[in-house]
Amino acid sequence: MSQSKRIVVVGASRGLGLALAEEYCARNWHVIATSRGQSEGLDELRERYPSLLEIETVDTTDIASIRALARQLETVSLDALFVNAGICKANTLTPLEVAEKDFLDMMSTNALGPMRVVEALYDQIAKQGVIAIMSSELGSIANCTGFWELYSSSKAALNMLMKAFSARQGDKSCSLILIAPGWVQTEMGGANATLEIAQSIPFVVDVVEQSAGIPGLRFVNRHGEILPW
Template sequence: MSVSPTRRALVIGASRGLGLVLAGELAARGWGVVATARRDDGALRAAADASGGRLEVELLEMTSAGELAALRERLTGRRLDLLFVNAAIDRGDLPIDEVPTEVFTEVMVTNALSPLRALEALRVLVAPGGTVAVMSSEQGSVSLNTEGGYELYKASKAALNQLMRSYATRHGDDGHTKLLIDPGHNRTRLGGPDAPLDPRESIPAVVDVLEARAGDPGLQFLDRHGDRVPW
């Protein structure tokens, strides 16, 4: 007999990498998880098929406001304890003056604008006392930007952090915990094969932080150990 999960999560952007491992880790801990991907195939579908019903797949192009609204309608009536948005692209290590305008726009729309659109569209599903969280990066810290390189990616994550700060100010009385998470430099398609961290080791620590901080007021920018990352 299946047991109904006591905690429910929606993970946006879980087709691969950190999002895929995050969805799987939550399901392994007994959460009921809805995870989104642009296509219903690949590793996420395989994880869902093996999850015993704890992990479901929904199709979503996160940059589409229409698809976000349609997902909200499909999930109407569900109460979420966690809404987690994971999305980022990188288009190379160019000085900012050499970045084509269309590339700048693509990265900013994907890494900064779309995560906040997703939160605004889906926050109504989050229960009182629930958590809304976004995958950020230490690279988005202005005060820690003391080495060269990856200027556009850093700028997009700093913009994400600033927009999340505005979101937290606008919705300061909604009772939701609000988190920006720095998972560290992981071996993913984005992080590269030489990154020092394995997502299978770092993401369980991230979930520990999500569970430990549930119910905390205000916005916090934290790393995978639960330590504050400077803005």
């Protein structure tokens, strides 16, 4: 039997992150799933896949926590890294109305934290591996409609930081993906979202798997279609 591929899924306590961990386990990947605190969903998933799932505590807004994870994995080769951590606050407000802390929390969690994880774990990714970050169609400046403008700006910032990271790596980068899962019915997406998790996450994982060995950065949707920056 061939050895399972190995992935770190960051931000896997619930919603899309938990669904990612479950999908990868179902595909026989060895999954290192991170959460800021205890997650009943992850605990239940580990009971189903005790030989495939590890759970680690990581706070992506705490640089010391990220560095501790990097030290723990410094001898581990990863086939993929998927950073899913993200929050949405004050999504109906304007810059004049929002509390400064809410906006800064989104920027820290949705943009700065994910890129710090990428930077910290980059050397652990196999040459033919994939780094994916959960972005959003709302991160596209070209397609902006003003919907959830503060959240959108944090995802646009994430996209820019990933673009800059890719430029620094040049032709030596592994596959880098900013992927938009669609508007999914989760606690963050809300009941009005247009997609169920099963209509999104399996396709997202397909795109990541199919991207192995394709260097450079792409901003895509769950079907692998290129999105405008």
